[in-house]
Amino acid sequence: MKGRSRLDLLLVSQAAVSEEVLALQRADWVRMEITTGTQGRPGVKANTLVQGGFGRLEVARSDQLAFYSNKVGGFRVFCGSANITSVFVPAIEEWRSGGPMTVPCPACKIDHPLDQLNYRPPASFGRLVVTAYDVQYSAFAAEFESFMPHLSGPFELVYQRI
Numbered sequence: 001m002k003g004r005s006r007l008d009l010l011l012v013s014q015a016a017v018s019e020e021v022l023a024l025q026r027a028d029w030v031r032m033e034i035t036t037g038t039q040g041r042p043g044v045k046a047n048t049l050v051q052g053g054f055g056r057l058e059v060a061r062s063d064q065l066a067f068y069s070n071k072v073g074g075f076r077v078f079c080g081s082a083n084i085t086s087v088f089v090p091a092i093e094e095w096r097s098g099g100p101m102t103v104p105c106p107a108c109k110i111d112h113p114l115d116q117l118n119y120r121p122p123a124s125f126g127r128l129v130v131t132a133y134d135v136q137y138s139a140f141a142a143e144f145e146s147f148m149p150h151l152s153g154p155f156e157l158v159y160q161r162i
């Protein structure tokens with residue numbers, strides 16, 4: 001350990017997929033030597049998907065949308081150039097307990113869908129997430145989708161400093 005925080009890279013999609021599809025994808029990664037087994041340990045070609053490789057690669061699904069964002073150092077939320085983070089935080093708490101997926105914007109005086117704001121660093125809502133844990137460099141290969149023939153995008157990249 002070097003005392004640094006861990007960096008995870010997430011590819012997030014709103015697509016609904018089944019557990020069977022995830023199993024097919026995990027088997028493909030083993031066949032492509034991206035991973036060595038179902039636990040997602042890096043294979044000899046791990047660095048063809050993520051520059052510098054990863055500690056573990058995982059794909060997960062859920063029936064409901066979840067919000068993925070940076071942890072250590074947090075994130076800020078903008079509507080145009082207006083920082084609306086202070087109203088976003090209670091809005092997402094309300095959404096998580098069954099409220100509407102909107103935020104009353106103090107800049108525009110109208111409600112915005114939570115998934116149509118600008119997040120810095122990027123954040124995203126999804127049901128499908130591919131996570132490369134403990135990466136050295138924050139970059140998936142440009143052609144990463146060719147390694148995920150079973151998964152549906154579009155994918156949004158989220159960095160998680162843990």
Ligand SMILES: [Zn+2]
Nearest residue numbers: 079105107108
């Ligand atoms: Zn606004």
